[in-house]
Amino acid sequence: MCTHQPPCPGALSEDRALAQVRAAHPEQGWSLLCNGVIRFEDEGLLLPSGAAIDPPARSVPAHPHRRSAGRRPATRGLFAA
Numbered sequence: 001m002c003t004h005q006p007p008c009p010g011a012l013s014e015d016r017a018l019a020q021v022r023a024a025h026p027e028q029g030w031s032l033l034c035n036g037v038i039r040f041e042d043e044g045l046l047l048p049s050g051a052a053i054d055p056p057a058r059s060v061p062a063h064p065h066r067r068s069a070g071r072r073p074a075t076r077g078l079f080a081a
């Protein structure tokens, strides 16, 4: 149970992602929140019920470095001449 003051928002609350972190695993990219919700580094959430919530659309792009890895069409012509 939550013993924080003020109490953390519940897992069914819209503010669920604002609960205190109970166990952080930054090397794995996720944190367990006080209300039982697992928050991933891209802001996606996994509820105690097993339901997943996608990251908010406003956080674009989530991983630009990962997305562009191996594909660099913009630089192809720069050194051709």
Ligand SMILES: [Zn+2]
Binding pocket: 002, 003, 004, 007, 008, 019, 020, 034, 035
């Ligand atoms: Zn709490």
